[in-house]
Amino acid sequence: MALADLTVSVPVLAKARRKKLNQRKKTIVVFLFACLLLLGITVGGILAAETAVTADLSQKYITPSLQHLFGTDQLGRDMLARVVKGLSTSILIGLGAASCSAVLAILLGSAAALLGEKVDAAITWLIDLMLGIPHIVLLILISYALGKGFWGVTVGVALTHWPSLSRVIRGEILQLKETQYVKTARKLGQSSWRIAVKHMLPAVFPQFLVGLILLFPHAILHEAGITFLGFGLPPEQPAIGVILAESMKYLSVGMWWLAFFPGAALIGVVALFDLAGGSLRRLIDPHSAQE
């Protein structure tokens, strides 16, 4: 570095804070680590499906030990296996529902921005309406309409999470439409289709991708919440919400591990998604190049 060996004759007036580890490299590592871990949990859950529902009444109420890291429940089922299976279910439902939601978001958001004022007004109104009812109430209604269970929760989460992302995408496209370069492209005779592909897609796609990943944690938390309330996955399935709802009965007798580990593990998964989304944003966003 040319400035490192400055002599006394040229005083240094300000010195940049240098970071030891390259931030960009660190971000990539974090992103990959989060993705791998999530993949591991998902696969692990599928493998642990059998153990998670196997009851062994001789092994009831065991506090966490080396043999059962997370302890066992009232039927002697291994809580570790149940938690991993539950997380895996949550991740799959979260992925499915959030992806559907994101597709809805991009369809409605771009329709609002591109198909004229009337469509825009209708979709904006719908967005406001959806945001006007608390998520949970809407989830309860949708889940009830679909007879609760797997479909209730998946469709519910998919139908309730698109509005905010949709609004972002709409805003982004409207802004792009007003840029001088898009207006100029139009005057140069470029077709709407080419403008959409060449100018809009590359600008909207990163936003969409990050928005999608940041939808996962929301979807997962809502899935767990609604299941906890009794509107989601059925009680026989080892979902985090089910496990926690069951644990309530044993709380007053001090079986803390039934509630503690499943919840903490859920936080871990949600935080991993947040981490992945956040680091992806930092990788894509050109403004963070100087950080």
Added chain:
Amino acid sequence: MKRNRLLNFVGKQAAKLIILIVVISMVAFFLVAVSPIDPVQMNTGQAAYANMSLEKRAQLEEYWGVNTPVVEKYTNWAKDIIHGDWGTSLRFNQPVLSVIAERFTNSLLLMIVAWLFSGVFGLLLGIAAGVYRGKLVDKIIKGYALTLASTPTFWLGLLMLMIFAVWLSWFPFGFSTPIGVSAAEATLGQRLYHLILPALTLSIIGVANIALHTREKVIDIMESDFYLFALARGESRGEALRHHCLRNLLLPAMTLQFASISEIFGGSVLVEQVFSYPGLGQAAVSAGIGGDAALLVAIAIISACFVFCGNLIANILYGVVDPRIRRGHGLG
């Protein structure tokens, strides 16, 4: 002129609210009507339902309105509501309005406490984190907020119950009044005592969002041209922050906090369930499980109105506080 504008504004908002109520009631009715869940079966239990005589079953189906077509049900409901009759909650066997009135006061108390607490603390933590960006304080606050943002509300509730009610026995194990004491007889002290844990749970979760948001805003301000100009004119960092930060922060923070009413409501549903706190959220859950259409619809409407009012207050306050709106274009 000014009066006219005010009337215009009130009229517009009222029309918006009425349309909102109509649409939500229709959607809610439709959703309840298409459900495959049989309310009779849900409310009598498996065994009783199987042993029931056909006449009895028909009578109950009549009572729950299972066979009435949805349009007819809706028009009946709409006619009644114009006369101020919200129908009867079949689950609680009481007029919907009285169920809601009682539950809503409980919930409101809970939500207001949590809302104020999370707003004030969120703002303070956010400012601290933003001002000391990159320092230890920032890292701790950021870590705290990010962890909480990923924490399921109900799990935190369970944890609080476990620690403060079971292990330490500092607080009661749920409900809004001591066991055996009705709401009417309970003293204010007793009610507040029962309120602390659920309100705390809700606040702790609520802090995360506003703190993170405020932090971003503080950083934005510290990178703004006007902050730079303040420094260039010799104001110290502290002065520049005092002069330019709070004012520019309060507006977005206020909007965010009012917009978060929807989330606080959602959180209260879960927290009430955990703490067996007899609020609106808990009523929504049991109405949903029991197929209590009238109550479910009413709760959907009330919650939407609640959120609507929050946004409206935010808009009005914005108009009062922000000179660009106050002196520029006025309300609406």
Added chain:
Amino acid sequence: MTCLTKKHILEIENLSVSFLQYDKGMRQRSLQVITNLSVSVHEGEIVAVVGASGSGKSLLAHAVLGLLPANADVSGTLRFEGKPLTAASIAALRGKGITLVPQSIAYLDPLLKAGKAVRKNKRDAGARKKQRELFAHFQLDPATENLYPFELSGGMARRVLLAAALMDDPRLIIADEPTPGLDLELAKKALADFRAFADQGNGVLLITHDIELALSVADRIAVFYAGTTVEEAPVIDFEAETTLRHPYTKALWRALPENGFAALPGNQPYVKAMPKGCPFGPRCSLFSPSCEGEIPLKTIRCGTVRCIKATGSVEV
């Protein structure tokens, strides 16, 4: 005319600014945007630094005031009224000795009324009186102090910004592109205000891309090219090509619409691909291999130049 008899207010010697950045890959590199820049301002003088936009000259103002972001490296010798400056003494001078007139209204807090902004939130009678005097001096209506920035017109905003700068009786104003967005009339008025300030024995460092404007108001011009000042000359030297010192300045002169509008081929070098030695070397007709070495600053006829070929004689 005798040279440099007046007292210096600000001297900048060998100022360098570089930023720590990430390339497309993952390497951290430092990007040199200002190299060995030297310029000085005397009492009663307006000195204009002219250069193309994006050439890094707006960083000059922030560098002198010590307001660059944390990823900047700054080095060089700054002297204010003869005393060398350190990072700490710069901070103490901000607003008192040196002040900034920014380029636009975006530098005013959108939620603060003009009067309060000018007073820096002070409420005491003294500050209030001073602010009102300044407003009166700039022919701003007294009601202006209760207006928010969004309510100010372009001309009003400019005068408010100037009043803000003068609030603490500075010795030196650094004006960063104070005229874009203003038409010629308003721009001339703005510059007349700077002239009046300088005539009281103060200094103005005017940073601008507009050479026409600079020539009409400044006493001396510093020409900025690819991150450095290649020549600093009294404005009178710009009346003819022959009195100028640096080949770039001469080319600049020839390119002016009133002097022939002649285009010199080539472009300013890219910051990531600076030539060795003289940055103008690749476009210079006088180029020789010795231009790739170190180029010292020469003083010739009351001006300075960074060119090894420059001589004291006036070519005809």
Added chain:
Amino acid sequence: MMLEAKDIVFGYEKRRPILDGFCLSAGQEERVALVALSGVGKTTLCQLLAGYLAPWSGQITLNQKPLPQKGYCPVQMIWQHPEKSVDPYLRMKDTLAEGRGLDPAVLEGLGIESDWLNRFPGELSGGEIQRFCIARALGGETKFIIADEISTMLDPIAQSQIWNFLLEEVQRRKIGLIFVSHSEALTKRIATRKVTLAE
């Protein structure tokens, strides 16, 4: 072929026109300078003339016909801020391809270096990008160029480079030029006619 503006009324806020009854008529061999005080909306006027904005009333015609809404517009505008008028996600050669495409004579005339073609706008200076914008606007069907302070942000050398090229090109191809500049010297040098906008 004439570019004509008749009784143009336009504004951004209701009932507050910033242009009221503006008229202009320019031929293909003219170089018209628009001169006005700031705040009169020269950029707005440029956008109206190039068909980017529709006037409240009055009309802009080329050869007695309104400007085409679709396809290549024979009236092309060059903006004041080059970095805003190119897509930051596109390489310069792709931006260029939208208009005239790669014409070595134009690239050379404008001093565009070949390695700039593969760069993104963020890797070029404003003056360098502006050359691409000029090249882009000089398509074969261009009949009029509207130039809105295109050299304001450039140093005099770059300014003379691009103007010398542009002037030669419009004279050779008989392209009408309408331009805005606050520089008196530049206006005097280029314009064949001066149109002053009153407030």
